[in-house]
Amino acid sequence: MSKSPFLESIRQILRTKHYSIQTEKAYLVWIKRFILFNNKRHPKDMGEQEVSAFLTYLAVNRRVTSSTQNLALCAIVFMYKHVFNRELTLLDETVRAKPPKRVPTVLSKEEAKRIISKMKFPYTLMFSLLFGSGMRKAELLRLRIKDIDFSAQSIYVFRGKGRKDRVTVLPSSLIDDVKLQIEKVKKVHAKDLAEGEGKTSLPIGLARKYPYVITDLKWQYLFPASVRCKHPTDGYFCRHHLHWTALSKVLRAAVREADVHKHVTAHTFRHSFATQLLLNGTDIRTVQELLGHSDLKTTQIYTHVIGQHSSGIRSPIDSA
Helix, strand or coil: CCCCHHHHHHHHHHHHCCCCHHHHHHHHHHHHHHHHHCCCCCHHHCCHHHHHHHHHHHHHCCCCCHHHHHHHHHHHHHHHHHCCCCCCCCCCCCCCCCCCCCCCCCCCHHHHHHHHHCCCCCHHHHHHHHHHHCCCHHHHHCCEHHHEECCCCEEEECCCHHHCCEEEECCHHHHHHHHHHHHHHHHHHHHHHHCCCCCECCCCCHHHHCHHHCCCHHHCECCECCCCEECCCCCCEEECECCHHHHHHHHHHHHHHHCCCCCCCHHHHHHHHHHHHHHCCCCHHHHHHHHCCCCHHHHHHHHHHHHHHHCCCCCHHHCC
């Protein structure tokens, strides 16, 4: 992406408001595409008409998904709100991509355990935590040692989706493995300190505000990367968390080896966590809190997944 002054000004606003690096990259890409679509006209000279035309183009010509179109809209709305202090109102003729009504893919307990058994440590622990606590992949990767509470058997998830904090369960069967992983992190951290490093990756600006925490063991990631890297915004060399592509690679191989013929992603384990809780009789509002859903309707999708199994419905062909 070119270093245009306008895009750089938006980047600075995003960082001031502590948006994630992933959101920053996505927003800048869509704002740039919006500008190029309108023949490089400056956004201050455009408005609802151009935004509606762009969104319609994405839905009709590019046939993007509803989530992709919504991401583009969020980026453009952010730009107009925080750069030009303007609130956009979409025109009635704007074509919106229709969200598909999907039922999530879930794994049985046996399938999940079979897949996990084909992995090596620490990936066995990582996917066991996904299945056992219902975290999202990004939330798992961002876990720090301080986020684990063994006495309460809890995991604290900070700045999850929607920038919300919550507490979820730490499975008792995984406590020993988590402690083992922490010991491994201690050794890596001690080696880093001996080499004059030992810094962890902190949210933007936090290293300047609290310089003493940057080498504190409790702030180290539970699943650190194998090599140190340069902080993308603050510039210091640090040890970030494991990259998400490592999980995807290990999962693909494990699913294939476990001979599970479902479309399985890391998020599938979160879906499976929810359905297993409901099948075991857990109250749906408790599941909602553990998953961090704002709206109960989001959690209710899992009742459709387990409906036929929990209500005892039998297919006519299975009837005597």
